[in-house]
Amino acid sequence: MVLTPRLELEDVWVASPEGGWILRGVRLRFPERALTALIGPSGAGKSTLLSLLNRLRDPDRGRVLLDGRDVRETEVRALRRRVGMVLQRPYLFPGTVAENVRFGPASRGESGPPVEELLAQVALPPEMAERRVDGLSGGEQQRVALARALANRPEVLLLDEPTASLDPGATLRVEETVRQLVETTGLTVIWVTHDLGQARRVADYVVLVMAGELAESGEAAGFFAGPASEAGRRFLAGELLPREGAGRAPA
Amino acid sequence: MSFVSVLVTLVFVAVALVVSYTQRLDLERDLVVGAVRALIQLLAMGYVLDVVFRLASWPLIALVLAAMAGVAVQNAGQRGAGLPRRFLPPAVGIVFAEAVTLALLLILRLIPAEARYVIPISGMIMGNSMVASGLVVNRLKAEMRARRGEVLSALALGASPRLAAQIPLRESVRAGMIPTVDALKTVGLVQLPGMMTGLLIAGASPLQAVRYQILVMFMLSTSTGVASMLSGFLAYRQFFNAAEQLVLPAEAAPAGGERGGAAR
Numbered sequence: 001m002v003l004t005p006r007l008e009l010e011d012v013w014v015a016s017p018e019g020g021w022i023l024r025g026v027r028l029r030f031p032e033r034a035l036t037a038l039i040g041p042s043g044a045g046k047s048t049l050l051s052l053l054n055r056l057r058d059p060d061r062g063r064v065l066l067d068g069r070d071v072r073e074t075e076v077r078a079l080r081r082r083v084g085m086v087l088q089r090p091y092l093f094p095g096t097v098a099e100n101v102r103f104g105p106a107s108r109g110e111s112g113p114p115v116e117e118l119l120a121q122v123a124l125p126p127e128m129a130e131r132r133v134d135g136l137s138g139g140e141q142q143r144v145a146l147a148r149a150l151a152n153r154p155e156v157l158l159l160d161e162p163t164a165s166l167d168p169g170a171t172l173r174v175e176e177t178v179r180q181l182v183e184t185t186g187l188t189v190i191w192v193t194h195d196l197g198q199a200r201r202v203a204d205y206v207v208l209v210m211a212g213e214l215a216e217s218g219e220a221a222g223f224f225a226g227p228a229s230e231a232g233r234r235f236l237a238g239e240l241l242p243r244e245g246a247g248r249a250p251a
Numbered sequence: 252m253s254f255v256s257v258l259v260t261l262v263f264v265a266v267a268l269v270v271s272y273t274q275r276l277d278l279e280r281d282l283v284v285g286a287v288r289a290l291i292q293l294l295a296m297g298y299v300l301d302v303v304f305r306l307a308s309w310p311l312i313a314l315v316l317a318a319m320a321g322v323a324v325q326n327a328g329q330r331g332a333g334l335p336r337r338f339l340p341p342a343v344g345i346v347f348a349e350a351v352t353l354a355l356l357l358i359l360r361l362i363p364a365e366a367r368y369v370i371p372i373s374g375m376i377m378g379n380s381m382v383a384s385g386l387v388v389n390r391l392k393a394e395m396r397a398r399r400g401e402v403l404s405a406l407a408l409g410a411s412p413r414l415a416a417q418i419p420l421r422e423s424v425r426a427g428m429i430p431t432v433d434a435l436k437t438v439g440l441v442q443l444p445g446m447m448t449g450l451l452i453a454g455a456s457p458l459q460a461v462r463y464q465i466l467v468m469f470m471l472s473t474s475t476g477v478a479s480m481l482s483g484f485l486a487y488r489q490f491f492n493a494a495e496q497l498v499l500p501a502e503a504a505p506a507g508g509e510r511g512g513a514a515r
Contacts, residue, residue: 085407
């Protein structure tokens with residue numbers, strides 16, 4: 001089955017509880033079967049935008065469409081199975097790796113895909129299944145969180161700074177794992193990152209959000225070669241200068 | 252005990268006032284207000300109970316119980332500040348705890364159906380249920396905030412709010428029951444509880460007093476168990492909206508300190 005989930009934002013506005021807007025009039029269509037990096041300065045509204053896509057929150061104005069239908073018209077749990085998510089930290093539940101990986105299907109009384117297969121997808125050895133999660137490294141935990149999200153067989157995977165708390169080595173391995181998933185399974189991935197180096201390494205497409213507005217979107221190669229917008233040029237210049245040679249800022 | 256001796260007991264409040272004044276605790280005003288309130292509330296309760304006991308009318312007893320429940324719900328509801336329906340968990344929790352416990356006591360013929368048993372025992376049931384319900388809701392708010400990431404992760408995996416809130420809910424219901432369980436373990440060793448003390452002073456034999464105390468302690472495990480469970484179940488749902496999104500209540504100014512346990 002070839003999945004081509006069509007995710008679109010239609011003039012989306014999200015109000016801030018402190019007054020003003022977190023997102024203002026965002027119109028966007030995410031490319032299917034590809035990895036899109038959602039970038040922008042902190043506080044730009046990236047994570048808020050992401051949380052609209054699996055309805056962890058709803059826009060105050062405008063619509064989010066999946067395959068042309070307002071996501072509010074779908075049963076919310078079914079939507080969240082189709083559009084999976086991994087957060088900044090793994091947030092694993094107490095228990096074993098297998099129990100965590102089976103959580104989604106088990107919550108509906110289903111057995112789900114074999115745990116070993118899911119672990120293999122995130123480059124973890126099958127014998128890890130029976131280990132307790134508290135003994136794992138941060139990188140392993142985050143990959144268990146990925147496997148747990150994949151157990152629902154999602155069509156879209158939302159990643160909210162999934163490597164923010166990982167060391168550089170673990171970060172690269174998670175990047176490789178996700179890239180592999182996109183190429184082998186045709187998963188649609190939307191990856192929020194504030195790290196331009198990371199976006200450059202993983203993304204097919206780039207969406208730049210600044211101060212709640214869509215500043216620019218397009219192919220990653222084109223964006224990094226020369227952004228089309230003034231905002232994109234400023235962001236790229238301002239972000240790249242202090243980062244060169246400085247390595248990854250600690251989370 | 253004469254009324255004059257009651258007035259003499261004010262000397263104890265005076266000692267506390269001296270402590271507060273010399274140590275600059277700034278509690279003098281609260282102490283005076285508290286002492287006056289305690290005096291008036293208890294004297295009034297004494298007169299009311301005197302009348303109720305003598306009339307032995309069930310509608311009147313029901314009215315007294317309803318008033319006690321109202322105060323308990325009002326008090327425990329403060330803990331739920333920020334929740335959409337904060338009085339619902341303690342209201343259902345306390346009323347059901349009272350109903351279940353009292354029904355068991357009467358059906359099993361552990362106490363006679365008389366006002367002088369039903370009213371004080373109900374006071375203990377509702378007082379302890381009130382504390383339990385308040386602890387549950389308070390803890391639930393803290394747990395939902397602290398485990399926000401886990402709750403969101405579970406929701407994002409397509410879990411029901413019930414499943415997503417499982418760990419916070421379990422921890423909160425435990426928190427509501429722990430004071431009762433701890434009291435079961437230490438009663439008689441550390442403390443002679445209020446009811447037993449009262450019976451002893453009023454001239455009951457220690458053997459008779461401990462039997463009532465055992466009854467009270469065991470019955471309170473039912474009461475706080477029922478109150479905690481129901482309060483937890485009615486409170487956790489209020490952290491989610493119809494779209495099964497997590498909605499944390501706005502961070503409020505820290506509430507007043509926990510009240511000590513009610514009489515056992």
